[in-house]
Amino acid sequence: MGKIPDSHPRKASLLARAKLTQAGREGLLAESAMIAHGRGEAFDYLLGEKTSDSAKTAIKECAARLLAAKNPIVSMNGNTTVLAGKQAIRAAAIIGCPIEVNIYYRTPERMEKLIAALESMKEKIAAEVDEETKASVMAVEILGANADGKIDGLEGPRSICSRKGIESADVVLVPLEDGDRCEALVALGKQVLVVDLNPLSRTARTATVTIVDEVARALGEMEELLLQNPQPTDWDNQKTLREALEIISDSSKRI
């Protein structure tokens, strides 16, 4: 793809598509990745393609819960790695937690490629930051290669996880989780923090805290909020979903 001028109104969207197309060619994504992205794009359009104040409050709540957790984990799939891998690594470095690559359609090749992509992003970030930050970035462990854990309540490949990661975590940040797995993780007593542009998805409605925002924007914002050391609150997740739906219904006023 040629250079897109900064003034192009769809620049961010076109760049995200280009990144995913390239990653698809390189074998990092499942075939359904584009469909999932397309569903997200449609909701983002209706949400005005920006982080709402309501989403910002949810991001802050997630930051607080991750900082207060005993065993926090950030779980990444293909799309989140490609679109927001660097943001996730920077957030994990501040929290001091590992990242687990955990994908629905698990193949050894894709797992290897996604883990390698995150390791290479770590190196790139480390080359741009001061010594102290560099140490915390390089300390972010990328889990997932060792499928020695299980999400109880699920069957087959979707139940596979890392024992040191998702299985032993009390707070799981899983951007773009699927509804069944979200339910299973909540049923295990874990706090499940998700990023989902669709406020009506089963994931969005089941999670402990739902950030209704685009994943790269949300995780970029989280980095700043983590540094403010926020405290968890008594969270009403229905309220954040209703606020997102209000923004969507108000979108008719933009015409």
Ligand code: ATP
């Ligand atoms: P559920 O099982 O939770 O009802 P689903 O079947 O609607 O989910 P999936 O196909 O599993 O959805 O995953 C796609 C989800 O991810 C959609 O809800 C979509 O809005 C969301 N999504 C896609 N891309 C992004 C993105 N870049 N940022 C945030 N959310 C996204």
